[in-house]
Amino acid sequence: xxxxxxxxxxxxxxxxxxxxxxxxxxxxxxxxxxxxxxxxxxxxxxxxxxxxxxxxxxxxxxxxxxxxxxxxxxxxxxxxxxxxxxxxxxxxxxxxxxxxxxxxxxxxxxxxxxxxxxxxxxxxxxxxxxxxxxxxxxxxxxxxxxxxxxxxxxxxxxxxxxxxxxxxxxxxxxxxxxxxxxxxxxxxxxxxxxxxxxxxxxxxxxxxxxxxxxxxxxxxxxxxxxxxxxxxxxxxxxxxxxxxxxxxxxxxxxxxxxxxxxxxxxxxx
Ligand SMILES: Cc1ncc(COP(=O)(O)O)c(C=O)c1O
Numbered sequence: 001x002x003x004x005x006x007x008x009x010x011x012x013x014x015x016x017x018x019x020x021x022x023x024x025x026x027x028x029x030x031x032x033x034x035x036x037x038x039x040x041x042x043x044x045x046x047x048x049x050x051x052x053x054x055x056x057x058x059x060x061x062x063x064x065x066x067x068x069x070x071x072x073x074x075x076x077x078x079x080x081x082x083x084x085x086x087x088x089x090x091x092x093x094x095x096x097x098x099x100x101x102x103x104x105x106x107x108x109x110x111x112x113x114x115x116x117x118x119x120x121x122x123x124x125x126x127x128x129x130x131x132x133x134x135x136x137x138x139x140x141x142x143x144x145x146x147x148x149x150x151x152x153x154x155x156x157x158x159x160x161x162x163x164x165x166x167x168x169x170x171x172x173x174x175x176x177x178x179x180x181x182x183x184x185x186x187x188x189x190x191x192x193x194x195x196x197x198x199x200x201x202x203x204x205x206x207x208x209x210x211x212x213x214x215x216x217x218x219x220x221x222x223x224x225x226x227x228x229x230x231x232x233x234x235x236x237x238x239x240x241x242x243x244x245x246x247x248x249x250x251x252x253x254x255x256x257x258x259x260x261x262x263x264x265x266x267x268x269x
Pocket of ligand 1 (some may be wrong): 073075103169
């Protein structure tokens with residue numbers, strides 16, 4: 001087996017675990033494997049609520065109306081994001097009648113392949129993904145191309161279910177411009193009878209940069225080098241734009257060992 005704790009081991013985004021956390025994880029699993037169920041869970045449900053509030057605060061969202069849940073992996077968050085999107089755009093009745101509209105999901109061609117899992121699992125269908133071309137230099141979505149696609153869908157009256165911003169693509173760490181995407185959603189609304197396109201951010205890799213929002217980069221109390229300071233500033237400015245999203249997924253298991261999907265406004269999907 002791979003030794004993730006080896007100092008030379010740095011594959012993708014798999015962090016090492018320390019022995020104390022391995023012991024704690026094993027003990028809790030043996031002591032009570034049912035912690036997902038509120039009645040047996042003591043404060044675990046409370047921890048889920050509190051974590052959602054912490055992430056909402058990091059994003060600058062009102063924690064009184066935001067909500068979140070822990071689920072399985074990045075793909076699980078993506079799946080929940082799309083489920084919320086479908087319910088908002090097609091209406092709550094779609095939960096009873098099923099998905100009968102070929103609404104589109106617009107996402108960077110470099111977005112994670114779980115775009116295929118989630119469109120497949122929800123029954124929307126993988127053919128309804130529209131892959132948006134990316135800029136050669138930044139690897140971010142080409143906003144002009146995105147606008148062309150949105151204008152065309154708007155003209156023919158095809159609803160957009162969701163636009164997904166990849167906030168840190170798996171390899172190149174390309175962060176899509178959320179604010180500009182929000183402006184395009186306002187410019188090209190869905191046809192009458194459909195809810196507005198849902199803006200989901202796949203922030204699996206990047207969410208942690210939000211923590212620097214409150215860091216005084218000029219005083220620099222942690223004494224980061226000028227090179228690191230530049231990176232912190234650029235990444236933090238890019239991920240800060242997630243305040244314009246409807247929901248985000250953040251993957252604490254890559255840089256913190258657990259996953260959470262947080263919505264700006266919480267409602268049952
Ligand atoms: C940007 C991004 N989104 C989503 C995922 C999917 O996460 P998971 O493999 O935890 O389902 C990954 C995983 O590497 C990812 O890098």
